[in-house]
Amino acid sequence: MxxxxxxxxxxxxxxxxxxxxxxxxxxxxxxxxxxxxxxxxxxxxxxxxxxxxxxxxxxxxxxxxxxxxxTNLGLLVRLFTHKIFNFQTQSRAFEVGEKHYDIGNSLYQRMLDPTMSYTCAYWQHAKTLEQAQLAKLELICQKLELEPGMKLLDIGCGWGGMAKYAAENYGVKVVGVTISKEQQHYAQDYCKGLPVEIRLQDYRDLNETFDRIVSIGMFEHVGPKNYQTYMEVAHKSLKEGGLFLLHTIGNNISTVKIDDWVEKYIFPNAVIPSINQIGKAAEELFVMEDWHNFGPDYDKTLCAWHDNFTRTYHEIEQDYSPRFYRMWRYYLMSCAACFRSRDIQLWQLVLSKGRAQKYISHR
Structure with a gap:
């Protein structure tokens, strides 16, 4: 050893x-x-x-x-089965919500910032986690060129941070979909009084059109067998002249499975997409307007979450086991290492169906 x-x-x-x-x-x-x-x-x-x-x-x-x-024979078997079978079917779609996102809002409220953003923050000019998450939400709104009265679809809306920010600051109507009951309940209360609807719904059941679409940290749960379907749903749901922003962790190589430990204990059925996999799924459906990588910002985000988690864990430790504490620390720190080593990336893509006017990239 x-x-x-x-x-x-x-x-x-x-x-x-x-x-x-x-x-x-x-x-x-x-x-x-x-x-x-x-x-x-x-x-x-x-x-x-x-x-x-x-x-x-x-x-x-x-x-x-x-x-x-x-090479481990078991690893080869797992790779083979992931190539053959679809582990992200609609019948399995809610599994990650139940196993990861429904483990307790009290945990996430202590670990995350007040917007409850559970995706990479944007640290270009920020000094605190909340500033960085607000900067990320503002960046997304600018990239989407939101205007009052527009209707925005948020695929994988989490605890409603994006929906609330866009409705309050840009005067848009928002429909958010999530596969987590805990997230839905929290987001409905968080966005109360705003033109925001939060649904417990799989993205494949969407059947209406929107001026803009955003998806932040959800594509990692779609799976290679469903990338084409996901893009087709987004294409069908986007009005002509609209914009679609996809915020996702990205892999340097194409694969069909995630790290074994992460899949078993943190994100069941997750897969990190590659440039090739995203491009192939979007081909003939969308025009690539912008592709932005700020992967190193996720290292800083995860370290901030880890600091919050360890600092406040004593307040909720009665609800979890010592094994859970070690598991969660290992999750946050190992993921930070993956971004620090540039083993994985964080991408924001802006896609359209093709538009007459030039798209201006925002940074």
Whole structure:
């Protein structure tokens, strides 16, 4: 194990903050046998610790340690099944809502900013998480060229932050759809008194048209088998001359599954799309007006969420287990490492059906 970690300049039981402290030798077998899944499960079980989890995982990713392990037969089987089967069918669409987004609004209220934005913030001129999230919402509204009286569709509306901001600041009517009951209830209350409708609905059941469409952090749950369908729904729902903004985590390579640990414990059935996969799905349907990458901002966003979570966890720890606390810390810090190492990106795309006037990119 140490020979492998030497590639990443990580020592077992070393003195540096990114060195691994092993408490139980079972951790070695779990990591070597199951890769990232075993490493994460060993951490959740308290078999090892690290003072700076994000730095350690960043070093592992940059050294490409997983590629130095022998190919696991189980991994090949999982890749094959993801290629063959559709794991994001309508019957399974609500699974991620129940497993991830419905685990308690009290947790998210403490971890997120007051807008309850659970996607990458925009830190170009911001100093706080709330400022950065408001800057992201404003950037999206500018990119969409919102005007009073327009009707905006928010696919995957979360807790209603985008819907509320657009309705209050741009005078638009909003329809938001989510697959989380907890998010729907919160968003309905959060947007009370505004021209905002929040539906518990799968995107495939949409059957009306809108002046503008936005989708923030939802495309990661669509799945490669459904990218074409998703784009067709968006195309059908967008009026002529309209704009569609897609905000999504992006992969440097095309794949059919997400990291094993993340899929099992955090985002079931999720897949991070690549440039090729998005382009192929949008081909012949949309004109690409703008493609903006600010992936490094997600590292800073996740670290801010982690700080909020660890600082306030004592207020809600009676509702969760010590294993959950370790799982959630590992989730936030490992994801921060993925963006820091540029292993994954954050993209905002602006799409249209084709328009006469030139589109002006906003930054």
């Amino acid at each position: 140490q020979v492998l970690l030497d590639y990443a300049d990580i020592q077992i039981n070393g003195s540096r903050p990114w060195d691994i402290q092993v408490h139980d030798p079972r951790a070695y077998k779990m990591a070597l046998k199951s890769g990232s899944l075993g490493l994460g499960e060993a951490y959740m079980a308290g078999l090892w610790d690290c003072q700076q989890l994000d730095t350690m995982i960043t070093k592992m990713l940059e050294a490409k340690l997983e590629g130095k392990l022998k």
